[in-house]
Amino acid sequence: MTPGPATATPVNPAPVLELADVSISYSGIVPAVVGVDLMVMPGEIVGIIGESGSGKSTLAHSVLGLLPDSAQISGKTLSLNGIDMLGASEQAMRQLRGPAAAMIFQNPMTTFSPMHKLGRQLMDLLWRERGLSNKEKRQKILKALQDVGLPDPAARLEAYPFQLSGGMLQRVAIAAALLMRPSLLVADEPTTALDVTMEAQILHLMHEIRRNAGVSILMISHHLGVIAEICDRVAVMYAGRIVEEGPVDVIFADPRHPYTKALFACEPALIETGATRLPVIGGEVPRPVRIGCGFAGRCPQVLECCCNATPPWVAVGAGNVSHFSRCHRSAP
Amino acid sequence: MMRETALIEANNLSVAVPRSSRWFPSRKPDLDILVDVSVAVKPGEIVCMVGESGSGKTTFGRALLGLVRPSAGQIVFDGTPLPDFSPPSFKRIRREASLLFQDPVTSFDPRQRIASILAEPRRIARSGSVARSEIEELARKAGLVSPLLSKFPHALSGGQARRAAVARALSVVPRLIVADEPTAGLDVSVQGGVLNLFLDIREEFRTSFLIITHNLSIARHVSDRIVILYLGRVLESGPAREIFRAPRHPYTRALLDSEPIPNPAKRREAPPVIGEVPGLAARPSGCEFHTRCAFAQDRCRHERPLQTAISAEHEVACHYPLTPRLTVVGPPPQRLPKTANR
Amino acid sequence: MAVIGIDTNPLQSQTREPGWLRRSGRVVSDIFHTPLGGIGITLVVLILVVAVFAQWIAPYNPTAISVKERLAGPSFTHLLGTDQLGRDLFSRVIVGTQTAMMVAISALSIALVAALPLGLIAGYGPRWLDAALILVFDSLSSLPMIMLGLAIVVLLGPGIPTVILVIVLYSVPSYARLVRTQTLSLKSRDFIKAEQAMNASTPRILFNHLLPNVIGPLLILACLDISTVITLEAGLSFLGLGVKPQVPSWGNILSDGFSVIRSTALPVIAGGAPLILATIGFTFFGEALRDALDPKLARERKP
Numbered sequence: 001m002t003p004g005p006a007t008a009t010p011v012n013p014a015p016v017l018e019l020a021d022v023s024i025s026y027s028g029i030v031p032a033v034v035g036v037d038l039m040v041m042p043g044e045i046v047g048i049i050g051e052s053g054s055g056k057s058t059l060a061h062s063v064l065g066l067l068p069d070s071a072q073i074s075g076k077t078l079s080l081n082g083i084d085m086l087g088a089s090e091q092a093m094r095q096l097r098g099p100a101a102a103m104i105f106q107n108p109m110t111t112f113s114p115m116h117k118l119g120r121q122l123m124d125l126l127w128r129e130r131g132l133s134n135k136e137k138r139q140k141i142l143k144a145l146q147d148v149g150l151p152d153p154a155a156r157l158e159a160y161p162f163q164l165s166g167g168m169l170q171r172v173a174i175a176a177a178l179l180m181r182p183s184l185l186v187a188d189e190p191t192t193a194l195d196v197t198m199e200a201q202i203l204h205l206m207h208e209i210r211r212n213a214g215v216s217i218l219m220i221s222h223h224l225g226v227i228a229e230i231c232d233r234v235a236v237m238y239a240g241r242i243v244e245e246g247p248v249d250v251i252f253a254d255p256r257h258p259y260t261k262a263l264f265a266c267e268p269a270l271i272e273t274g275a276t277r278l279p280v281i282g283g284e285v286p287r288p289v290r291i292g293c294g295f296a297g298r299c300p301q302v303l304e305c306c307c308n309a310t311p312p313w314v315a316v317g318a319g320n321v322s323h324f325s326r327c328h329r330s331a332p
Numbered sequence: 333m334m335r336e337t338a339l340i341e342a343n344n345l346s347v348a349v350p351r352s353s354r355w356f357p358s359r360k361p362d363l364d365i366l367v368d369v370s371v372a373v374k375p376g377e378i379v380c381m382v383g384e385s386g387s388g389k390t391t392f393g394r395a396l397l398g399l400v401r402p403s404a405g406q407i408v409f410d411g412t413p414l415p416d417f418s419p420p421s422f423k424r425i426r427r428e429a430s431l432l433f434q435d436p437v438t439s440f441d442p443r444q445r446i447a448s449i450l451a452e453p454r455r456i457a458r459s460g461s462v463a464r465s466e467i468e469e470l471a472r473k474a475g476l477v478s479p480l481l482s483k484f485p486h487a488l489s490g491g492q493a494r495r496a497a498v499a500r501a502l503s504v505v506p507r508l509i510v511a512d513e514p515t516a517g518l519d520v521s522v523q524g525g526v527l528n529l530f531l532d533i534r535e536e537f538r539t540s541f542l543i544i545t546h547n548l549s550i551a552r553h554v555s556d557r558i559v560i561l562y563l564g565r566v567l568e569s570g571p572a573r574e575i576f577r578a579p580r581h582p583y584t585r586a587l588l589d590s591e592p593i594p595n596p597a598k599r600r601e602a603p604p605v606i607g608e609v610p611g612l613a614a615r616p617s618g619c620e621f622h623t624r625c626a627f628a629q630d631r632c633r634h635e636r637p638l639q640t641a642i643s644a645e646h647e648v649a650c651h652y653p654l655t656p657r658l659t660v661v662g663p664p665p666q667r668l669p670k671t672a673n674r
Numbered sequence: 675m676a677v678i679g680i681d682t683n684p685l686q687s688q689t690r691e692p693g694w695l696r697r698s699g700r701v702v703s704d705i706f707h708t709p710l711g712g713i714g715i716t717l718v719v720l721i722l723v724v725a726v727f728a729q730w731i732a733p734y735n736p737t738a739i740s741v742k743e744r745l746a747g748p749s750f751t752h753l754l755g756t757d758q759l760g761r762d763l764f765s766r767v768i769v770g771t772q773t774a775m776m777v778a779i780s781a782l783s784i785a786l787v788a789a790l791p792l793g794l795i796a797g798y799g800p801r802w803l804d805a806a807l808i809l810v811f812d813s814l815s816s817l818p819m820i821m822l823g824l825a826i827v828v829l830l831g832p833g834i835p836t837v838i839l840v841i842v843l844y845s846v847p848s849y850a851r852l853v854r855t856q857t858l859s860l861k862s863r864d865f866i867k868a869e870q871a872m873n874a875s876t877p878r879i880l881f882n883h884l885l886p887n888v889i890g891p892l893l894i895l896a897c898l899d900i901s902t903v904i905t906l907e908a909g910l911s912f913l914g915l916g917v918k919p920q921v922p923s924w925g926n927i928l929s930d931g932f933s934v935i936r937s938t939a940l941p942v943i944a945g946g947a948p949l950i951l952a953t954i955g956f957t958f959f960g961e962a963l964r965d966a967l968d969p970k971l972a973r974e975r976k977p
Contacts, residue, residue, distance in 0.1 A: 051519035052490070166385075167608050195384035196546060197624075200590040200603040222519065225592030229599055249596040266520045267594050268549040273576065277531060278524030278553060284489065285519070397871045419870075426873040438864040443886045456874045 014082055015039040016184045016216045017063060017101070022075035024058055024067065031288040032058040032071070034240040037313070040184060045210055045217040047231035047248065049224065051263075053285040055240040060188045060220045064103050065093040081183055098128065102177035106189040108169035111176075112161040118172060119157030125179050144175040147212070148205055167198035174205065178213055185209075188220045203229050224267045228252055236260045239286055239294025246323030256316045256325040259295045293328070303328050338372035338408070339540045340396065340425070340508055345369045345405035347388070347395050347564075363612055365391045366564040368405070370639075373508065376538040378530070380551035380572070382587065383561035386609045389544045390434065392561070393510045396542070397431050398422030427457065429508035430501035434516055436493040440485035446471075446496055447481040453503040460504060474499035474529060491522040498529055509533070510542045515550055527554050548591050552576050557645070560584050563612065563620045566639065570646030578656035580648040583621045619651065627652055704966035711962025717955025721948075724768055725775035732765035736922040745938060754944045757927070758934050763944045766922040771948060773923040777834060778903040781841035782896050789846050790892070793853020794880050798861055804854070811847035819844055819906070820913075827915045837916045841903050852895055856888040890967055898960035901953035908949055924949050 017040040024033040033055040040046045050056040061067050062078070065085065078085050080100040085093065105111050112121055122141045126132065132140070138157075145153035148171040161169060170190060177185055187206070191199035207230055210217060221227050227234055228248060235245040236257065244257040255261045262281045264270060271278065283298040293299070296306035305328050316330050317323030346369070348362035366388045373379045383389040394400040396407065398419060407414045407425070414421045430453075433439035440449050450470055451462035460466070468478045474495045480488065488496060494514065501509055511530070515523035527550065533539050545551055551558055552572065559569040560581065568581040579585040589604035607624045610616055616623045622632040631651050639647045705711035724731060733753075740760035748755045754763035796807040823840045830836045860866055861884070869879050904924075910916035911925025912932075919926055924945050931941025 051521060165608055195609065196548070196590045197384060197586060197603070197605045198608055200592065200600070201606060203592065204600075204603045223592065224520070224594035228594045228596045229592040231596075252594065252596050263521060264594070266524055268520075268524070268547075268553055269591065269594050271553065273552055273573070277528045280524040280528070281521035284491075394867075399867050399871055423873055426871055429871075431868065431871045433864045433868060435864065439868040441865045441869075441883050441887070452869075452874075453872050456869075456872050456878065 013042050015041055016044075016081060017218065018077055018079045019059075019063075020075060020077035022059075022062070022073065022078050024055070024062055024071055024073050026068075026072075027070050028072055031240055031290060033062070034288050034290055035075075035310075036237075036240075036242055038235060038242065038245075040216045040218055042183065042216055043210060043214050044233065045206075045219060045231045047219045047221060047227040047234040048237055048242075049221060049227050049234060049263075050237035051222055051285055053239070053287075054237040055288060056220050056222075056237045057188055059237070060103070060186050060218065063184070063186055063218065064097055064101050065090075066103070098125075098180035098182065100182060101184040101186060102180050102182040104170070104173050104177055104185065104187045104190045107193050108166050108173050109161065109193075111169065111173045114161055116160075117157065118159055118161060118164075122157070122172075122176055122179065125176055128180075141175075141179065144179050145172065147178070148172070148175040148209070149201075150175065167194055167202065170194060170198075170202055171205065174202075174209065178209060178215070181213075182215060184216045184218060186218045186220070189222070190219075191226060192221075192223070199226070206230055224252075224264065225269060236263070240288025241294060241326060243295065243327070244323075244325045246317060247321065250317065250321055250323050254323075256323070256330055257295075257327050258299045258301050258329070260325075262298075262300075293326070301329055337374050339375045339377075339410060340429070340542075341370075341372040341408040342392075342396065343370050343406040343408065345371075345392070345395060345407065346403050347391050347400055348403040362403070364564055364615070365612065366395065366402075369561070369564070369566055371542075371559050371566070371569070373540045373542055375507070375540055376534055377556045378534065378541040378543060378554050379557045379559060380543045380545060380555035381559045381561060382545060382548060382551055384546060384587075384609050386563065386612060387561040388564035389546075389561050390512055391564075393431065393512050393542060393544050396510060397426055397429060399431070425508075427504075428506060429510060430506040432494075432497050432501060432509060432511040432514055434513040436497035437485050437488070439497060440493075442485060445482055445484060446476075446488070449485070449496065450481070450499050450503055453500060457504050470503060471496075471499050473502060475525065490517050491519075491525065494518060494526050495529070498526070498533075502533065505537050506539055507537075508540045508542065510544070512544045513546070514543060515545070515547060523550070530554065548588060560587070563609065563615060565620065566647075566649065567621065568646075568648045568650075570643070570648075574643070574646055578654075580642055580646070580653040580656075581621075581650045582625050582627050582654060585654060586624075586626075619649075627654075701963070701966045705959070705962040708962050708965070710958045711966075714955050714958025714960075714962055717951055718959045721771060721775065721952055721955060725772045728769045728772040732762075732768040734762035734765040736761060736765040736769040737920055738762075745934060747938075748940070755938070755940050757930050757941050759930075761922075763927070763941060766927055767924070767944050767948055769922040770924045770927060770945070771952075773834070773917060773921060774904050774907060774948075774952065777837055777841070777907045777917075778900050781838040781903060782845065782899065784838065785842045785845040785849055786892065786896055788842065789849030790853055790885065790889070792846070793850040793888070794857055794884055796850065797854040797857025798876070798880060798884065807850070808854075811850055814843060815847040823910055823915050827910075832915055832918060834917050834921075837907050837910055840910065841906060844906070845899060845903070849892060849895065852892060853888050856891060857884055860884055860887055894960055894964045894967065897963055898957060900960075901956040904952050904956075905949065908945075 019036055019038040022033065022036045023031065025031045036059060048056045048059065058067065062073055073086060075086065080096055083096060085096065112118065123137055126137045126140065129137065141157065142153050145156060150156055150168060150171045156164065156172065164172065191202050194202060203226060206217060209215060219227065219231055231248045233246065234248045234251050235242045236259065238259045244251065244255065244260045251260065255264055265279050266281060268278060281298055286294055286297055288294060291310055292308055293306045293311050296302050299306065311326045311328045312331050313324055313326050314330050314332065315323065316325045345366060346364065347366040348364050350362050351360040369392060371379065381389045381392060391400055395402045398417065402417050409425050447464065447467050450467050454460035454462050467481065471478060471481055476492060476495050476499055480492060485493065514526055518526065530541055531554065534541065543555065555572040557570065558572045558575045560567045560583065562583055568575065568579065568584045575584060579588055586605035605624050610623060618634045619632040619637050622628040625632065629652060637649045637651045639649045641647050642653065705715050738761060742760065743756050744758050744760040746752055746756045752762050752764065754767065757763055792807060796804045822843060826840055827836055866879060866883060869883055907916055908923065908925035908928065911923045912929045914929065916925055917923045927941055927945030931945055935942055
């Protein structure tokens, strides 16, 4: 397994999404995301894995400016296609949403308005394309629905959302996102609400759209299997911080951060059958902390400095593999 | 199946929902949620019932305790069959069995505190102490710290609520625990704790478990036996080790292969099964899985396969069961790296 | 309910008292924090205090007739003047508050007590019973209020018990319907299913689990209804169908005032203003209470 194209040549192309030192807090006091650096290259699938409370969803929503008003973002850079979004007005954000980035949500049932036919909702998404006639728009939508493998797309245009299954609606949601030709697709747990046989199909579809449409994908999931299945690069989030990042095969083969190790140890699919008890990480996920390491309270290898100094972001990869970890133990 | 030793046994249990009202009868046939499901759980055994949405697995768990009224079949508890499916008949089972709901918070009275919720089964059964110290002891057994006892259900985290539900089940020591998706909504780092708790309970009280889940990797670790449900019918049932090593029904195989493997080196080239579960209202003819089955023959479209014993405890409902030899252990062949062919 | 074991620790028998106190304290402060709620609670407290202490506040006997002073204007001796029989209007308004509250609160309490079991049975009981009860509720609420009142007054004669009976007959169907709807939605919830799976008896489910969960919305509805009931009582009295003419009530003050409205509007204002204030007060209070007790809003406030 070779890493994605972007990681192989990290300097040349401009990143689709770039986050530098981004912090998000609610009501100005409750931190949710602390000092996150992340880059998504064209055509790359980057996974963010984390448990509930890790801030992964907040991070995903911030990319599209979908955070509630009580959230405050600060940091050096948050740019989509090279356009800075930290100072952008709501007006400018609306221009970016769609052509720059689109989102797929966890529950496809709530993605669409229950009161309108799917065809009309998809038509509305093409409001930007004023040059197109309704007939041309319809053709375009049918093509998009075909591309995502929806059976009998013409009939689905006349259907209401509740008439479709979750798996089909998720396909329509992906088609809807792609209609706007985004450079980045943010997928927030897109398969969590689906059955396992449908999950496999949707993951396969996401692979295909990356290959055919060349879109980059930021994949948010708590499911190690999903991340391993489709991502080129993965960032592990814990208590609001990215604690480890690297090519997916490297991270899965050789996790370096104690949290990543513990998380992998808990994954039932990775444990040999016959274990009498399943491993757990003791304690609860803490609130994100601005100083120190969020995992210190549960870490088996905790050091004295873990609580009062934020661990440095250090390269741990062999050779020129871009594998980073945020742990005092890996600091030189 | 060893009938004589089963703690609870469902024989050809069916649940059907009438679709026409009594006063305005129509020709619509009843909607079959469960059809002829036979499952037996022995004392101290953990049986996992696995299925996708629409398989009727939740209904089965509820039907065992009479929360959903079965329309046909028989339930045998402790060797004695229930005379009928009226609420009083289920009293005997309800006394000795507990049901863990998929969402534990909704299964608690929102106006009761956790301590009171845990004492509820003892109050109902009028047995056991509800003194604070006893309730604290009960909570401790399930891994709940005592400050949580004075909280209201909605103030608990997912894992805590799950443990509270288990503690309530332990309040009057049950001989059977029916757990509906016991790890749904729990983080990977927490779900192991709940399952370990099940294993501890089994060790201490020899409690039987019927775990209803869609999560195969969970089933692989804790279950002694597996029952695979599809559209309300049992497609395959047997010892967990055997089924995971060599599934005989193509659907079981497809389910096992669909589970994403947390190993980037073992990616799949194509989804193992396409299409989706047909609706209960539009059941396919013959073998109900034939619409999605890669091995379907003409016979599968017309003739429903019967449960056939493959070994002493392993049954499969398929005309052309997979042979163990053909089954590759582990996932299908490795895919080429995505980026290599760009 | 068998509570086994000796309660020595106050925390032991799931004491709700501290929680209730703390929570009701929070509810009151929440009501005060909205401007309308503040107005509402102030008016409600004022009205209740006046109603309780009416006999001490009223400077004169509200039924004492003094023909010499009839239709006197406001003065220091008679703050609001007098009516056509020379009775002190201020005293009549104050004691009228007592009448209004007594009628409203007793009528609503009786209605609540009657509606709760009826609604619970309709919602949780067998379907035929539900259908029968719904038929009764619907027939009752389809009768025009005034006709119902007239019929009962003709049968029983005017007076406070009659007014209470009319109000009870009028409000029981709507309260019972609310309880029934709440019960129906609660009964399919998992926690009721869980109780059934634990072998809980029907009375236990009804009174320990359903009742506490339906009573909150019901009390709020009753609070919003107090204003309607006060107007109802005044309306019946105005038409001469309510309390006896000599008993001071807002409706009687209005009714008496109308006959002299060409010479002075004061009695009408004196009878109408408290009616309007009470309506505003209880409506605002009820709405603020509903917002403060809303579980969704309450959940956002951290415990």
